Amino acid sequence: MAPSSVSPGPAAFLNLLETQLLLATKAGVSVVQAVGNGGPDASSVVSFSPWITSVAASTTDRKYNKTIVAGNGQIFSCGGLSPPTPGDTMYPLALADDVSTDNSTDGSNGCQDPKVFIRSLVQGKVIVCMIVSSNYYQGDNFAGIIDTIQKMGAAGVVIIDRYSGDVDYEYQPIFPTAVPSAMVVDGVDMMNLMEYYENNTARDGDGTVITFGATVRILEGRRASYSGERPEVADYSSRGPNIENSQMQLADVLKPNVMAPGHHIWGAWSPTSDALPEVQGESYAILSGTSMSTPHVAGVVALIKQRHPKWSPAMIMSAIMTTADVTDRSGRPLMARRDVGAVVAATPFDMGAGAINAARALDPGLVFDATYREYLQFLCAVPGVDEAAVRRAVGASCPSSRARWCSDLNAPSVTVASLVGSRRVDRKVWSVGAENETYMAYVRAPDGVAVRVSPDEFTVAPGETAALRIVLNTTAPGNAFSFGEVVLRGDKKHSVRIPLAVYPAAVLSGP
Template sequence: MFGTFNILEQSRSKNTFYECQRPEMLQPAAVLGSIVVCFFGQGFLEGTSDLSAVVDTARVRGFAGFVLVANPLYGDFVAQPIPFSVPGIMIPRVSDAQILIHYYEDYTNKNPTKYRATAAIKEGRMATFDDPAPIVARTSSRGPDIVDDKMNPADVLKPDILAPGDQIWSAWSPVSLMNPILRGRAFALLSGTSMATPHVAGVAALVKQAHPGWSPAMIASAISTTAAGYDSRGLPIMAQGGELYRVYNSTPFDRGSGFVSPAGALDPGLVFSAEFEDYISFLCSLPGLDRARVKYVTGASCNVPVPSPADLNLPSITISALSGSQSIHRRATNVASSPETYTCSVLPPDGVAVEVQPMIFTVLPRRTQELVIRFNVPHGSDGFKFGEIVLVGSLNHIVRLPLSVFPKA
């Protein structure tokens, strides 16, 4: 291996050398056939350096491979994989990179040409994944939803659901100009909502195939109420924050109802359905909304507005401004083939009293049970508080409704 080190003494003029951005700065005889250690430095942060240039340098100078490691001067970085024309790996965490750096400092007298650590390129198709999953990605859109241009929060949950969307092996147009390094390639590793949405659409298609008569709202409810709130370790789902590789306990504003479960969505037990008229009533209940505009856009009049936007029959409850007490209504329809008795349990948001009536009920197939959920707060709070209602059925169905409440004085 060959190390482009002295990183703790580096200056701006040396950045492109340490970052392996310019082939002419590396002596061919020194690097030819070597695995070269390069650093994620200031140029990457400023946008003047990139991974494709590292790959080009490795190809031009005949590296056997490269290792792009985190620089202690600049902290951890996000590793976004791209197709490599030469073997390469990334070590994006400073704590891991320090192993290479300490070896260099302790055993080579800080002479890169004497960096005699050895490495081997072996079979690379047997990947192992030891980290907990899922984790909400840093770039995932967060709640709360916004109701107006004054950034007031809405009485609906955002996001609805969590699905795989980070570094997904995806189809790519070979003629696309969006990323030059992907020209001519038919597949790429991509991240974002555009990668998560196809997963949810696929689950919705499976549910629709199994239940052709279900409406979109019923399918969405089935997906939401059966979602998982726990990761592969059986612990609550975590979310990435602003600091790289640090995570925190997620809330419904990070994960929505949870991580999508295709098998669960096929057999949810209960669904919370809404029809066209329900959405019109919801729109007409929004404060400050022009009812004439609702009529113009939808063709429907505001005949029966609901008492509160939070009364839209969603598989979640969000109250953006709770003062004193408020009762919210939900309608749960049994989509199973047998009668089932449900028992309700409540994990209330901090500082909020929650009462559900009835706490125990039996509902026949294709019949609906009305639920009244009463919220009460003795004093205000500085932000949203979160909880959950869980309905456990006698036939082993488990129905979860996340709660998001902002207590106001």
């Protein structure tokens, strides 16, 4: 499902799409939705409701390394997905403006129009073309560059972004090309390459090139390498905290729920689509976004449903969230990209419960469940929502037994957007293990909050339930959310992790 948007009204949870997805959940359908590509801004999520599994996007350790070797021995690391220039030959390097007609405009550097180039000067050379990333969808596109280079008989192309603002070049799109091509992805490399070019290019008094002395080779770039690096939350992946309404009041619901690979992902593509000229006519494309991470989670949902056909959508979401990874294989915490170049420790508002772990999700040990009635209780506890609004949205009245707080929903996480004093949060877990298991509760409390779990040790048989009480107390009011976790560790190797996101407030916020 594509992300929805915040609509006017008492609650984001009551917009048309969210309520229809609630009815789908009631029918036993698991709903997995992209959290949006509005990151890294706070509260940029556009998937709101607790019955939806909302997915953030991460990088992977797969890289397509491209290299330019210059005639002076310099080596430039680039992006690109193309063959190398033929053989071991060094090819003359030429700036697009230096091989175009005198009456060409600055547009020749963008390499979008073959008619402005002098074929005899282009042939056999590697041409340097300029793009402006901010104008990518206004004409400066890679398809136009590749078409020009092919038509003019150049040996290859080096693409440089003229935009000097805060661009994270790792997140530039990459496309397979038949022409040897490379995008220089580092600002220092751009300057060094152009300095090498100018120092080895002879010009007459009018600036016309007499001799092209700079040479380069473009190496193979179609072989993937795997670095073993930990995944990072992609900078474009939308962030929490979740919101209740168009007034941006904060909700007691964790979003995102989980993170999956979403950056530079190969996927099927319609050959008839004209959405991206670079892959028109192709059956596959390499794309980035939370729309690419979401199918990973949907696939895991299908695997869980196949293994456990009687599980409800809430149980499946629980299995995915409570088994997600928050560290890499070496035990280092997962990180999140914020502004350009800034990488910080990821929080639940970046990655939800963590990076999806498909193998562990099939055998979570314990699961949390929630029924349609409990979701109605949740809706009726949303501040500013009355029974009439709920009835209009879903055609059902509030249950006779009301929830006091939205955080009372039996979710596999605890989010409190305004903790004043103390709050009790009750949870119930079901054992889905194969044998009796004894669990012990371990707490890492959020800053400014004391957390008590009772019982702190319990034994549960297969198919049986256990009740947990989590009591949160403000110890030091602050001006931001803080994060922690409750981990239930079983003696049969199961580990059930419950993220905590709490705002220890001095006064009650909201209406």
